[in-house]
Amino acid sequence: MVIDFKFYMRLALDEAWKYQGLTYPNPAVGCVIISEHNEILALEAHKYAGGPHAEVEALKSAYFKLTADNKILEINSSSQIHTYLLKNHNNCFKNATIFTTLEPCAHVGKTPSCAALISMLKIKRVVVGFDDLNIEASGGAEIISQAGVELKRDILAKECGELTLPFNMWKKDRFVFFKWAQRLNGTTDNGVISSEKSRRVVHAMRDVCDLLVIGGNTVRVDRPTLDARLSGGRAPDILILSKSKVFDQNIPLFSVKDRKVTISDNFSILDNYKNIMIEGADEMFRLTKGIVDYYLCFLSPNIGGSSSFRAIDEKLEILNIQKDEQDIIMWMKQANNRGNS
Amino acid sequence: MVIDFKFYMRLALDEAWKYQGLTYPNPAVGCVIISEHNEILALEAHKYAGGPHAEVEALKSAYFKLTADNKILEINSSSQIHTYLLKNHNNCFKNATIFTTLEPCAHVGKTPSCAALISMLKIKRVVVGFDDLNIEASGGAEIISQAGVELKRDILAKECGELTLPFNMWKKDRFVFFKWAQRLNGTTDNGVISSEKSRRVVHAMRDVCDLLVIGGNTVRVDRPTLDARLSGGRAPDILILSKSKVFDQNIPLFSVKDRKVTISDNFSILDNYKNIMIEGADEMFRLTKGIVDYYLCFLSPNIGGSSSFRAIDEKLEILNIQKDEQDIIMWMKQANNRGNS
Known part of the structure; x- marks a missing residue:
């Protein structure tokens, strides 16, 4: 088995599918974070609308793994996780790579924008499976790129697109x-x-x-x-x-x-x-x-x-x-x- | 998802099951090796009798990942991989952990003993799913322990036992x-x-x-x-x-x-x-x-x-x-x- 970007993205995909059918009106999304030494720090998914996005769940898990600061484990609301991470990250993600099946969102909805959070945490690299086709949330890749974060797109794009299809159908029609x-x-x-x-x-x-x-x-x-x-x-x-x-x-x-x-x-x-x-x-x-x-x-x-x-x-x-x-x-x-x- | 010993063992199990029914008279075995920083260096399985054991396949992949010495990629016979690793490992595995669904074998059969190889390569830690019940190959854990390698047993023992059941049935009966x-x-x-x-x-x-x-x-x-x-x-x-x-x-x-x-x-x-x-x-x-x-x-x-x-x-x-x-x-x-x- 080759341990490459596709391997990590496949883990993220599999985790996301566990919640397919449960996230409406949000997309099912999976996320993996690996350290500078390629340790898997987090493997998480978006579980229900109103809950933290997959990236936020994964950043929370990875932050705990990197810092052992267990105060974050008591925080469950997405906006509070955002706030806590921005205040306390201390550049712990500076050499990390985040894999996400869907382009991180650019819009502030029930939770703040994931693209902005990733940029502000100064993560080294973002690997995206499938571009967000939805006008109100897309643009995350640009935000990330402009912040100087390394960006790689279209890893297992077909599979990540199949995962995201229900979301794109809701947006378009049903x-x-x-x-x-x-x-x-x-x-x-x-x-x-x-x-x-x-x-x-x-x-x-x-x-x-x-x-x-x-x-x-x-x-x-x-x-x-x-x-x-x-x-x-x-x-x-x-x-x-x-x-x-x-x-x-x-x-x-x-x-x-x-x-x-x-x-x-x-x-x-x-x-x-x-x-x-x-x-x-x-x-x-x-x-x-x-x-x-x-x-x-x-x-x-x-x-x-x-x-x-x-x-x-x-x-x-x-x-x-x-x-x-x-x-x-x-x-x-x-x-x-x-x-x- | 908790990234712990069970997580790595589950990867090894899943890889091994791909070859269930194909390895007779050998057991289906899966193996993961992680680095000192918990990077997954290898995820391999035993594929057919006469081919390298899962541990040998994984040590080969991990050695290449650690050293970039691509000469090993041309070697496919188990005994030649053993020889090459023993000659060239240069303590590259000294902080690695190897997860194997079945206790590494102690007997020299079609391939040299995996327990001896692991001991000589000075791997830090061996995590075993299920003990080898077969008299002629068992004793691997003792060899490993006596060589000063850290040993942990019975991780997902039930699942690893189910994987190994065909082998134990062949040994006992049919x-x-x-x-x-x-x-x-x-x-x-x-x-x-x-x-x-x-x-x-x-x-x-x-x-x-x-x-x-x-x-x-x-x-x-x-x-x-x-x-x-x-x-x-x-x-x-x-x-x-x-x-x-x-x-x-x-x-x-x-x-x-x-x-x-x-x-x-x-x-x-x-x-x-x-x-x-x-x-x-x-x-x-x-x-x-x-x-x-x-x-x-x-x-x-x-x-x-x-x-x-x-x-x-x-x-x-x-x-x-x-x-x-x-x-x-x-x-x-x-x-x-x-x-x-």
Whole structure:
């Protein structure tokens, strides 16, 4: 294995994908910092909107590793980390290199600009995977360059672009992902499939989705709630895809507060939403093929059940795989297609 | 992410699993070397029996990184790497730490002892995942300790033990793994499923298997060759599991040279073999459940086909997942069962 810039960027990519689907409206971003002697000082990711950016998380970890100043470990707000680092860095980063899957942001949003922070900390070198295409946050590379920081771009740009695609879709239009859970033998029926951990992750994703699409038959048979109770989050609006508008109003999903439920035989209301999760199995897969950007499969390593995806011929391409406590979490896209963009 | 001994050991583990099934009769082993400043100098694995051990591959890479002496890059034989390192190391490893998933070997086999090499190179510290249980090669830790090298054991011992289980089974008795290829929706029928790359890996595994078990129906329907032509290797002996002994002798597998084909309705001949691969689908899965140590699934991210594993209720546990060019390679075992040992 060659230990080079791509190696470190691959670590950053893998860490970032753990939080894909959870960072809306922010991009999933991963970050590695190495010392002047190439020690990995930090490997971090952006975990949720409002939380510190990946670079800030990594600078915090690296600062502690370099200085052993454990006061920083008690600080969790991004702006306070910024302030603390600027006050106390004492040039400890002067020979460090920071790898980030996405160009550090240039705009002051919920947190101050990462590009400005990196420049002021006098980091030696910034290695960027993918340029920020978003007008309000781009320009970070220029800020960094103008501050005299060494800049290298486009390391694993294709992979870092795939990681960032949901963000670019939100900015442009909307991002749609199709999520399903299955056993190893492909079955999607017969009760609970995923681990408790995977189900908590799905609930956390629902919390940041603004619309969840579900089939009418599933609603009638499973009588779901479709909220985010396992993660303590808010419930998304629902589109029930159904020709008939008649549903038993005692089905729990209709009683969830602050939620709009639409019953429709088409996808026109998707235009009103940005971050859209479709849950379903083979029929929904077929119906939504033209509007789905990414696929997300929670694969449980069990064999059982009886009903699986049928009568579809589809080639997918794996973007990232992760193992959680029990399941495999697979992000995919249609083969030979950069999402639906 | 905490960057600690477990982090480096996890890198070594992941690298080693890439060669699981290919190293017989040697164990799959991974190795990381870090410098005095914690730079990752090498991340390597043992790739095939007769090739350098993981430690030797890693010492070679680390030596080059430390000295820039590119003469070592031309040396591929293990004993020549040993000789070259002993002559030229000039104490360059004096502050290095070597992480190895398995206790470095103490015996002189196809290559000199790794424990002796490590001791003579005056490495500062050795971190071992799992103790070598094999009498003829164990004792490496003692050699290292007695040479004054700092020794730390049992880092990710459970995971390193799972990696090493096939080796310990060969030593004790035999190792049996069940291999199949399927699409994402669980189907195993309807033509070629895996990528060219995955099929080459399977052929390389057949090359080091001494017995391949296959069902009679599969032989009759698919008329396979079951050799290792894609990897240029030798073909294993075959057990056709079948009640009827009548087969068309023109089926290609019967014409492969230097191969013994047994047709039997039971598994008694397994006692004559050490490294056994079973290929099949759901029927064979059911029949072999009591004799299988590990499961190996090549999962293609496509949807199609019509026939998948049925009427089995089985909980598996994932040992390792890797992505190759296209497919996911999953090693698993029965849940709550340390292999079949």
